[in-house]
Amino acid sequence: MDFLSPHSSRVHMIDIHCHILPGLDDGARTMDEALAMARMAAVDGIDTLVASSHITPGVYDNSPGRIVAAAAAFGDRLYNEGIPLRIIPGADVRMSPELLNGSPRYLCINEDTPYFLFEFPHDLVPPGSERLVETLCGRGLVPVITHPERNMELQRRPEKLEPFVKMGCLVQITAMSLTGEFGPRAQAVAERYLKEGRVHLIATDAHDTEKRPPILSRAWRRAETLVGVEAARAMVFETPEKIVKGESVRSEKT
Numbered sequence: 491m492d493f494l495s496p497h498s499s500r501v502h503m504i505d506i507h508c509h510i511l512p513g514l515d516d517g518a519r520t521m522d523e524a525l526a527m528a529r530m531a532a533v534d535g536i537d538t539l540v541a542s543s544h545i546t547p548g549v550y551d552n553s554p555g556r557i558v559a560a561a562a563a564f565g566d567r568l569y570n571e572g573i574p575l576r577i578i579p580g581a582d583v584r585m586s587p588e589l590l591n592g593s594p595r596y597l598c599i600n601e602d603t604p605y606f607l608f609e610f611p612h613d614l615v616p617p618g619s620e621r622l623v624e625t626l627c628g629r630g631l632v633p634v635i636t637h638p639e640r641n642m643e644l645q646r647r648p649e650k651l652e653p654f655v656k657m658g659c660l661v662q663i664t665a666m667s668l669t670g671e672f673g674p675r676a677q678a679v680a681e682r683y684l685k686e687g688r689v690h691l692i693a694t695d696a697h698d699t700e701k702r703p704p705i706l707s708r709a710w711r712r713a714e715t716l717v718g719v720e721a722a723r724a725m726v727f728e729t730p731e732k733i734v735k736g737e738s739v740r741s742e743k744t
């Protein structure tokens with residue numbers, strides 16, 4: 491298979507962001523498709539995958555309990571199918587004022603870590619975002635800002651990410667941004683953030699096996715050419731491993 495990485499035998503990658511659970515959002519539609527995604531990820535050299543279904547109020551109202559149960563059932567299914575992939579529950583949490591309400595709906599990676607995937611709307615960084623993030627950080631949470639390079643406002647003004655990094659947020663870019671499939675703007679901003687040392691993680695944000703597949707190795711290779719072997723490796727192995735274990739991750743916060 492042409493996406494098999496020459497790195498695969500050296501390290502087992504961890505994909506921190508993947509919409510693999512069938513029927514919970516706009517990711518895998520069926521169990522068969524989810525299993526095909528799992529096989530593809532395993533062949534690419536991924537051995538641990540955070541099943542991060544959307545939690546978007548009014549669109550994907552997944553409860554944390556529903557995602558945790560689905561992830562556990564899917565992990566059992568993979569074991570029975572002989573697919574060597576560990577599934578960890580998580581969620582792709584859309585930024586929303588509801589996160590500050592009495593019963594906010596979010597799910598941290600592996601349930602009890604401080605880390606959760608935090609997604610801005612596609613077109614802008616909403617007013618009030620900094621205060622919202624500051625409040626979340628004050629509660630001991632660590633937002634992992636997902637694919638800022640695909641946000642239209644940040645594409646125009648990449649420096650607007652800076653305050654969030656200073657507050658202690660981590661930054662995840664999407665593998666296909668780095669390899670150009672999300673267009674030249676997303677690729678340029680992803681490269682800029684990488685070269686500036688802003689990026690902590692590369693993840694697939696996969697939704698299927700064709701248009702948005704769970705392939706991490708190509709972006710890893712690309713990152714190596716931009717930031718070097720060690721830094722690139724940390725983005726697909728050491729840092730995501732610390733996150734799923736709930737260990738501290740160095741941020742740019744000073």
Ligand SMILES: [Fe+2]
Pocket residue numbers: 507509582636695
């Ligand atoms: Fe996502």
